[in-house]
Amino acid sequence: MSEQQLIQQAQQGNTEALALLLRQHYAMVRGYMLKLTMNPSLTDDLVQDTMLRAMEKLHTYNGKSKFSSWLITIATRLYLDRLKRMKVERRWLEQEGRLIRYQVETNQLEWSEAMEMLQQLPPEQRAAILLKHYYGYAYPEIAAIMQCSEGTVKSRVHYGTEQIRKEMKEQ
Amino acid sequence: MTRDKNPVQADPQLLQDQELTQKLLNSWNQLDQLNERTPMPSEEDMFQMLVHHKRRLKHKLWKELAWLWILAAFVIAGSLILMHRELILYIGIQIALGIGAAGYLILTSFYRKKEMRGSTSE
Numbered sequence: 231m232s233e234q235q236l237i238q239q240a241q242q243g244n245t246e247a248l249a250l251l252l253r254q255h256y257a258m259v260r261g262y263m264l265k266l267t268m269n270p271s272l273t274d275d276l277v278q279d280t281m282l283r284a285m286e287k288l289h290t291y292n293g294k295s296k297f298s299s300w301l302i303t304i305a306t307r308l309y310l311d312r313l314k315r316m317k318v319e320r321r322w323l324e325q326e327g328r329l330i331r332y333q334v335e336t337n338q339l340e341w342s343e344a345m346e347m348l349q350q351l352p353p354e355q356r357a358a359i360l361l362k363h364y365y366g367y368a369y370p371e372i373a374a375i376m377q378c379s380e381g382t383v384k385s386r387v388h389y390g391t392e393q394i395r396k397e398m399k400e401q
Numbered sequence: 402m403t404r405d406k407n408p409v410q411a412d413p414q415l416l417q418d419q420e421l422t423q424k425l426l427n428s429w430n431q432l433d434q435l436n437e438r439t440p441m442p443s444e445e446d447m448f449q450m451l452v453h454h455k456r457r458l459k460h461k462l463w464k465e466l467a468w469l470w471i472l473a474a475f476v477i478a479g480s481l482i483l484m485h486r487e488l489i490l491y492i493g494i495q496i497a498l499g500i501g502a503a504g505y506l507i508l509t510s511f512y513r514k515k516e517m518r519g520s521t522s523e
Contacts, residue, residue, distance in 0.1 A: 245448060245451050245452060245455065246448060248451060249444055249447040249448035249451055250444060250447075252447055252451075253441070253442070253443075253444050253447045256441055256442065256447070257436065257437070257441060260436055260439070260441075261432070261433050261436040261437075264432050264435065264436050265429050265432050265433075268432075278450070281447070281450070281451075282450075282451075282454050285451055285454060285455070286458070330432075330435075333435060334431060334432070334435055337434070337435055337438055339431045339434055339435055340431055341431075342424065342427065342428050342431070343424075344421075344424040344425055344427070344428040345428040345431065345432075348425065348428060359425070360429070363422055363425055363426070364425070364426065364429050377516070378516075391418075391421065394421065394425070395417070395421055398421070398424075
């Protein structure tokens with residue numbers, strides 16, 4: 231069954247079609263969330279929230295964008311909302327984020343200098359850089375995803391990359 | 402049109418940017434590999450999760466609806482009693498509520514627009 235058919239069936243209330251559809255995108259959303267948060271436990275939590283929110287809002291999906299982009303939008307907004315609510319706990323989140331280094335290294339993968347720099351960036355800058363340089367979205371698209379102006383996105387990408395470049399030069 | 406740059410010579414800033422982008426891409430690829438090694442829920446797990454959530458939403462909706470009806474009953478009954486006893490006060494409250502609602506809508510739309518503009522100082 232094609233993705234379009236699955237979406238149509240899911241929108242008509244078929245939970246099995248929805249489960250199949252969401253499972254097909256699960257790895258992509260999880261991968262995105264892991265790169266965005268750099269925090270494995272927060273990732274799992276937010277991926278689950280994204281799936282449930284997608285179920286609640288499926289009737290609003292109009293097919294104008296790819297289904298994966300729609301899920302990325304939901305995931306990003308959930309993360310930014312979570313950050314707003316957890317301002318006090320940001321430090322705790324950052325400390326917990328160190329777990330990812332352990333996971334990367336125990337899986338015989340490389341924890342690079344660039345990863346360290348990415349982790350130290352403010353989350354909003356990291357999100358803008360990730361969406362721009364890894365997922366290849368245009369500035370207006372990122373602005374729509376992050377619910378801010380195009381100028382803000384440009385400045386986040388600029389200052390974020392400048393920060394990484396500066397830190398790398400110093401090391 | 403004059404060209405002040407040798408086309409063979411690459412812009413050092415551009416090279417630096419490409420190098421940085423490549424480093425970032427390599428880092429993200431490592432995280433993708435980590436993600437691939439993490440087990441995924443089965444289709445059955447997803448189905449159960451969605452069914453459970455649907456049930457919870459339905460329950461929550463009925464609960465909220467019940468509270469809304471109770472509240473509405475109190476408000477309507479109170480308004481009717483007030484209208485019957487103190488008509489002037491009733492009209493005054495209606496006007497104040499109207500102004501309050503309009504003020505709230507104007508304020509929230511202002512803050513939403515402000516949030517959309519975002520902070521450019523980041």
